Every structure is written in structure tokens, then in C-alpha cells.
Amino acid sequence: MLRFMPVGDSMTIGSAGEHTWRYRLWQHLRDTYDGPFALVGPRETLYDKATDAPTSYEYADPAFPRAHLAGWGEGWGHMAPLIADAVRECRADVLLVSLGLIDLGFYTNAEQTAANVRAFVTAAREANARLRMVVLPVIPNIRAEADPPFATQVSLFNELLAKTVADLDEPRSPLLLASPPPTYDIHTDTYDGTHPNTHGEHKIAATFADAMHQAWGFGHPYAAATS
Template structure:
């Protein structure tokens, strides 16, 4: 994930939110990177900023892309931003638009033909459903493409939530995933069998490492950068033996979509970027 800091060549200020996701058989870590103008930094730390627009790119895997017929947490976060007095016109950008729908073609790299739930606001579909999230995408494969996407789509903010596929399907250890987060990504190791118990343990190890390394990671960026941990595991209801927020023990159902969006909204409030987080009374 060293490409995060490479974005400084295009973005004047990088605000990084590292998201720690600890769930059932599938816990992983994720990261979100947010950018604003350098002149906004001192204000962001003291009081809410009124943004006439909020141009963001959400980078992730299946958790963020969603599948055919879902609302997705991206839409729920868009609804939250629409309701915030600090954000007037949220817009999501990126190379893709659709949710996941398998076309059963082995040559298809990104499955993006899925639709959204029937109740999704047409305004979201018309101008804010774009994203940079793909089913099965690991962090270790993404750092080069992320930098390119940022350059092309010029988001003011980048939210990146990834890591599960590295720990599960690719069998990465906590130390390996931390290296992807901090340094240039080496060639990914061959996939290996990972038991459920091992996956839970390695996720917990990575979450602890991530928390302990936040300060050091921040110091590797520009002096004006800021990094913050989003405790997704505190609000996303998914544990080894009970997962009310997931429809399959991992991927978010409608409640889970709101809870992921809520985790990001809490971080936004803590940084002074919005005034209120998503609470128990959800946005209609």
C-alpha cells in the first residue's frame, strides 16, 4: 500500500483512515485514504468544514462492490453525506459502476454488470455509483492500479477498505499484509490452505499490528498528512459464531451496509469533517 504515499504527487494532502475489520471467518483489515487541500488541515482538526462538494473514490473488494440487487454500503454512505450539513453534493468516482454479477466467462477480469436495489435513489445511479472495488481483489494486487485510478479520476478523497482476500485466499500472514500496507508490494505468495481458526487469529494479529503502527506509518508520509484508525470491528456485527450483519457470514446485508457506513461516519465526525455520525435511527 505504499502507493498511498505516492499519491502525494497528485494530491496536496493525504488524510489516511486505516480501517480494522475483525469478523467471523473472514476478518481483515482495510484502509481508507482521504485527501483535502493543505489549507484545510488545521480547520479539519478544530471544527467542521463546509464542503460545497465531496468527490470521493471508494477502493475495495467484494465488501465494497456488493452483488447484484444490493444497496451497498457505498450507497448508504452517500445517503449519509447527502444528509450532512457539512456536505452539499457528494459524488463518488472511479473506473467501475456496477455491482457483482458473474457472467461465467473465465476471461472477464472485473464483473461489473450487476444492478443495484430497486429503491436506490436515481441521483446516485446517475452520478455517484462509480467506484474502484472488485470482487476477490487483494490489497497486494492493488497498489499500482490505485495510483493510476487516482491520477485519472482525481478524487478529493479516497476510501480504501481491503485486506480479507490477502489473509484468506492468499494466505498472507499479519506481517506480510502490514508490509503491503507500509512498503512496496513484493510478488504475492502462492495461495495456501487457511483454516477458519488461523484466519481469525491472523486477523487479530494484523489488527493489533495496524493499531501499533499507525504513528509510524503516518511519519512515512508528507509532514502535512494525517492518519486515523477506523474501528470497523466495533460496529460491524459479525463474530466467529454469530454474524447478524452478514448475509453469508461476511458480506454485508442491509444492516451491515449501514454499519460499515456508520464506521466511516464516526471517523468523519472525529476528524471534524461532518457534525453527526450515523446512529441507531438510520437515514430513510
């Protein structure tokens, strides 16, 4: 049994009424991965905008393994102290990580955020020395279009993230930097300039799926329409 743990911020937890990219990836792996697998994590809920809390189970299709470690407004700095226990308790084999936008927007600069990436990876490996990790670079959102200093921080962090991943990658615990979705457009793939709609969910799922297929031979290339 291969256990995948999605780790992320609001783009990963999703909100009430959504499918989430987690669901799209689960569908893909269900149809293409040759072996037993599960989505794992200490949380299951969606974010409820009405109550401003992660209390909703109203998935567009609740019939899938909903486990994750994601939180609305949470970033690398929030997840680094949690990841070791989550990996250990859920026996995760592969982390699928999409973090950084909220960090740069509200909590830490690019250099501080990169330092939290290192702390996260170190803690995760303490719980499982053979853990695999796939990390998605930050996808610039609508704020980056109107706020040049923020856009600069996003670009700098992505550069630092690439260097950090290359530096920390090791054979027994591969650390893989996924390619940003090549056709991702915040005006057509999100519903508010940040959070993915159906098109965006497929594209984020595809970038994780394709990275794992290309690097490790997991499953097949993502087949759903992502253009």
C-alpha cells in the same frame, strides 16, 4: 468539490441486487455534508454471481453516484499498483478503504499484507500529497470462527495495521484508522457470514462516517439505526 473514493474487496463492490455500504454512506453525506461532494473511482459495476464477473449494474437503487475502486477477490496487493492512477485520474481527496480479509484468506500473511498497506499509502500519496485516507480494520468473518490460525492472522494484521497507520499518519495527508463497527455480528449483519446485508451496510457506512466526523468534522454522526 470533495471527492470520496471507496476502495475495497467483495464487501465494498457488492453483488447484483444490493444497495452496498457505498450507497448508505452517500445517502448520509447527501443529507449531512455541508458542501458539494462526489463518489469517484474508475469502476461502477457490481459483481454478478451468475457470470462470476464484475459486470452488473443491477443496484437495488441505481440512482446514486456508483463510482468506486473495488473488486471481488481483490486485496491490498491488487490495489497497491492501481491506486496512484485511480487517485490521479479521478482527483480523489479522501479514500475510504476496506481491505485485508481476502489477502489473509488467500494471498498473503499478516506481515506481507501490512507491507502492501505501506506500498498502497506511498503510491496514493505520490498521486496526491494531501490525500486523506480512512482505513477499516478487518472484520473477522465466519471462517475465523472455525479456523483458529486464520483468526490469529486477522488479529495480528489488525495490530500491524494500527501500527502502520500510526507510523504513516502525517498532518498534510491524514491517515485515519476507523473503529470496527461495535455491534457488528456476522450472524445478523451478513447474509453468508462475510458479506453485509442491509444492517451490515449501515454499520460499515456508519463507521466511516463517524470516523470522518470525529476526526475532521465532516458531516454529522450517522443517524440511521445501526444497532
